Amino acid sequence: MITQEKTAELVKEFGTEFGSGATDAGCAPVQVAILTTRINNLMVHFEKHIHDYHSNRGLLKLIGRRRRLLKFISKNDSAKYQTVIKKLGLRK
Numbered sequence: 001m002i003t004q005e006k007t008a009e010l011v012k013e014f015g016t017e018f019g020s021g022a023t024d025a026g027c028a029p030v031q032v033a034i035l036t037t038r039i040n041n042l043m044v045h046f047e048k049h050i051h052d053y054h055s056n057r058g059l060l061k062l063i064g065r066r067r068r069l070l071k072f073i074s075k076n077d078s079a080k081y082q083t084v085i086k087k088l089g090l091r092k
Contacts, residue, residue, distance in 0.1 A: 028069050029084050035066040
């Protein structure tokens with residue numbers, strides 16, 4: 001579960017870096033950062049609960065949503081895409 005403080009921190013970090021403002025939680029880089037945090041929290045959950053198949057479906061939906069947002073960012077601004085994936089540590 002992601003807290004409001006963590007969400008506000010991600011909005012401040014990723015919102016101001018890309019020029020959309022510290023209160024814009026709807027911009028794509030902020031959404032990707034929030035989804036990445038949620039995905040990482042679920043991965044910790046699955047280390048302990050291997051057979052939780054219902055939550056696994058939710059995880060796959062979150063990964064798909066993040067993938068679509070990253071595709072949108074890469075299509076519109078490749079420099080922003082490279083910065084986001086480097087900062088979140090998603091790809092090599």
